[in-house]
Amino acid sequence: MSFFDDLLPPETLAGVRAKVVATAQAAGLTTITSWAKGGTGEQMLQTGALVAYVFTGIVAKVVRGFASLDTATDPGDVDAFDPDNVSRTPARGFLSWLGENGFGTVREDATFATGVYTFANAGPGSRTFGPDALIFTWTSNTPPSPAPTYRNAADSTIYTNPDGTVTVAAGDSIDLPVRAEEVGARSSCPSSSLSLTTTLVGCSGTNAAPIVGADREDADVFRARCRQAPARVSLGGPSAAYRYLAAKNLDGTPLINAVGAASAINRVYVSEDSSTGVVNAYYASASGPASSDDVTAANDNIESQAFAVPDAITFTGVAATATTIHVAGSVKIKAKAGVTAAAVKLAILLALGRKFSSNDFAPIGGLDQTAGAGFIYTVDIQSVVAAAFPGIYDPVISAPGGASTAIALGHVPVLDSDALDWLVTVVP
């Protein structure tokens, strides 16, 4: 065991209790283990053990927070040493502060989905309302459950009545900025998804364009960006500089594209060997090829930095091309409380979705690359499925066939799988 191995994992409560009891026995309290539970002295001992346990946890947490990027976490992140951390409300913590203060890189926060709802009043009378007075719900295009809700956001150019309201005459319509009530990408919906929930007779409408929000920057993506950050001081245009500047400004703040959204690029491939001075970059987001707005923002940001694109270098950056991988199969699981085929299928789809959106599992060009072209291995997909829900056994992948799927240069693997692709056998 190394110095850090001893300090990183927290002590267990049982371990602390045992140490406190051993200390008390060494001090002469030899009958301590036969104390009546609930007695005053016994409860004082338990209090001391509990305080020591909490303190050791704090010490271990602080050590993990500064030992490395891999052990530092923010509340809401998966923490290998603290199973409860992932359930906490997302907030800035050790990982964000280590990244910002040690690597000059800011972790992107989650954003509320925002967009425009076209509100139509068919009459018979006019309607007057203020900001936040109307509730909309995502009702079309397969909303998640429970369905996200939205409110009409404040806008001084719209709510121009002296009392801060707006009046929509009968027969008129108006474009209202709307904002989700729940932060994050879960409230992102396609066009024509919203409907008016507040009861207003004669009023209706929908959103002509998608409503878009973003989750907090993934912890592993942020860690990778922090490691790329030192490339900003290079004079040689290293590939890490391209990867970094594809989604971050030089000062480490999130790169904002032309439509005002933070760049969603989380995977970048940069050609690293050229005898002609040509550098090609391919960009992808968690859902697949990067959007045109993000590609433009990334290219502008990269090309504006002379250290990234030195003289005599020809740089091109484009969105990666999607290589769709249809994944299907079957699993078995023993029946017990809480185990349903639907729950297991959902867990499989969520696990695959997380992996296919990550650079570790599904980088642009795949794994084991030769000249930028690699593979996604079916056995790795099987491993993800096997670990998706406790108790799964005998996972069989029927698609993709073969041991691997080839991913060409500049291509990003994109998952194609839904509940109908999975057979879950619940064994009595």
Place this chain on the structure above:
Amino acid sequence: MATDFGTDIACVYDADAFFSTTSGIDLVRQDAIHRLLTDDILGDDGTGSLVIAGWGYDVRRLLGMPASRLASMQPVLSEVLTRDERVDSADVTLTSRTVRGLTDVLVEVVGRTADGAFSFVLSSLDRVTL
């Protein structure tokens, strides 16, 4: 010869500055009072837990209970008290009363041990009467 019921810090609601100790039937009475003021205690229930749930029964939860239901709680509290292996049996009487316009439940306990009986009265308004 008196039965050894153990020795502990004398502390019904608080200990004195010297952390004086108590033993014998006084200790059993003190622990019985705690059983009726505490639902859970710190400790390992055998699973590495933080607390031992259901160790006692906090009688303050009886406040506001209809008088017709109080009688059914008496054997429940008797069983709670006899969880202490030093208590052979316990009689519990619950009386609903109103004091200065405030509803209260009077808890009268008579417990029996190998060395004799002990008694106490609990009231949310007047603390414990020994």
